[in-house]
Amino acid sequence: MTTPAERTPRILIVDDERSMREFLEIMLLKEGYAVRSAVHGQEALDILAKERFDLVITDIRMKPVGGLEVLKGCKARYPNTVVIIISAYASTETAVAAMKEGAYDYLPKPFKIDEMRTVIRNALQSRGEEPLPADRQGPLYYGCLIGESPPMRRVYELIERVAKTSSNVLITGESGTGKELVAKAIHRQSPRHDRPFVAVNCGGVPESLIESELFGFKRGAFTGAAATHKGLVEAAQGGTLFLDEIGELSPTLQVKLLRLVQEKTVRMIGDTDDIPVDVRIVSATNRDLEAMVIEGAFREDLYYRLNVIQLRLPPLRERREDVPLLAEYFLDKFRKEFQKDIKKISSYAMDILKGYDFPGNVRELENIIERGVALESSSIILPDSLTLASFKRGRQPEAGGFLPSLPPEGLDLNHFLADIEKEILVQALNQARGVKQRAAELLGLTFRSFRYRLLKYGLTSEDEPKEG
Structure with a gap:
């Protein structure tokens, strides 16, 4: 039967x-x-x-x-x-x-x-079945990281290898790619997982305060120092110290950090004694530290001490396969937070997301979905609820038009024009709510010419049925 x-x-x-x-x-x-x-x-x-x-x-x-x-x-x-x-x-x-x-x-x-x-x-x-739990196993959900694309699988593999060592790690990548999540994943996989993970944003603390925050101070060391205060480095004893935006440190702080890395000691402000510390340093930056070394803005000896192992986190545009996974994850997060009965993201809204370059990376996608959930009144996220930047960062419309001034170093004209054409195609699809015939009409193109351009930039596929 x-x-x-x-x-x-x-x-x-x-x-x-x-x-x-x-x-x-x-x-x-x-x-x-x-x-x-x-x-x-x-x-x-x-x-x-x-x-x-x-x-x-x-x-x-x-x-x-x-x-x-x-x-x-x-x-x-x-x-x-x-x-x-x-x-x-x-x-x-x-x-x-x-x-x-x-x-x-x-x-x-x-x-x-x-x-x-x-x-x-x-x-x-979906018929009569419950949705998959949010804590799915396997490479799809790696701790706090989400993605199953080849670039992310390589990141997972490197995390597992790096975590077993005690070497310092430098995480590089654009803003919004999730560098702190990678640092936490390294800590959780390491032998130090049961010890503290202390994160410090080197660009988010005023220069006048960052030294006392990192290294602590003795009572009476300066006006207002009413009691001895242990620094964040000492608070991370036995665990991992995560230094985000490491490229923002002043030359003075770079010298003091170099002493920590080399001697594994810290000295509180107002003290004469060194305190031994055992911390693993994981740092992160969205800047080109090697270029900063050449320019004299970052100490070469500190750079090589921190950059024992480098882990590059890919931008979202290099792992577009992960956009649906991330979008669904954020949808589930915000519909629960806002207590809204939004069941899914429409397929043509998802197509628009997959064709977008996300200059703000995963953080921007999260904000887009949050706004979409907040503004949507139906049970599905539609294109009208998506708020996407019209042009990539640095190419916003100006008073005299959208073209920027030619930079001193010049530019690759073919690449630049191709990027603009691709952005216009995505905008047309967005405005036409995914209907390609209507998008072609908006641009004064035949459907065949429009479809050729979509294929050229990977915004559609050859096996897609022709619109009639």
Whole structure:
């Protein structure tokens, strides 16, 4: 006897466009599903009156009965059947209406084949199942780090190797990439995991205070020193001292830090005795320390003492595969925090996120999702709820236009123009809510020319069905 888990899922396709029906039928049959199709909404309702399906994929604009009526009729008769809405005329209003009526997702045409496969698979798995727990095991969730892309897997491997040693580590990467999370992961994997992890932002403490904060001071050492105060270095005894934004340290502090690294001692302000300390130093910077050494802004001997092992954290644009994972994680975080019933991010909103360069990296993505959850009034995050920067940092519009002045060192014109073209394509997709035909019209391009440009910059794929 066939168990429910072994039964072939049954899918009903509803679309008045013959080419789309046939395309979906062929694709789904190859995937091993049992497929039936209807040429319009009324035929679909007649079929649903007699048969039950696991999944319904329906176009929204059909005559005489549209996709919303199919959705309502299906949900009234079979509440557990999942429904996916597709349309070449995607809009915020129809997407909200569809989600309120219980649609699982709302995809604009043309959609990517792999994306449709994933949405269908997830939709079928969602029937009567609880979502995966947030503390998933494996490389997807590595402590506080999230990502399964090749660059992040290399980061995980290096963390595991580095953590077992006592060598100092320098973490490099752009702002917002999660350097402190990497430092914490190194500490938790190390033999020092049961000892303190002390983080110091070297750029966030005034220069007049950073020395006393790091090394402490004796009572009476200066006006206001009413009691002896232990410094953060001593507080990290036996554990890990994380020095963020290490490139912001003044030359005077660099000398004192070098003494700590070389002698493994600290001297409180106002004291004459050295205090032995056992700390592992993990530092981080978004600046080019090697260039600073050449310029004389950072001590060479300190640089090599801190940079025993270097770990580069990739920017988000170099690991776009992780954007959906991170976005879903932040969505879950903020819907709980704001107590809002937002179930997911729409597929075309996710497409826009995947095509964006994120100059602020993971921190910017977190802020975008937080704002989206705060502003969204429906049960799904739509493109209108996303607030993305129009241009990359350094290319914001100016009074006389968006082109910046030519920098003294010059620039690669082809690369610069390519970056601008890519940003404009993403903006057009955003404004057209993912509908490529409409985006092409916004730019005065034929659909073929627009699609060629998307392929050129990796914003779509060859196996995507053509929009009609």
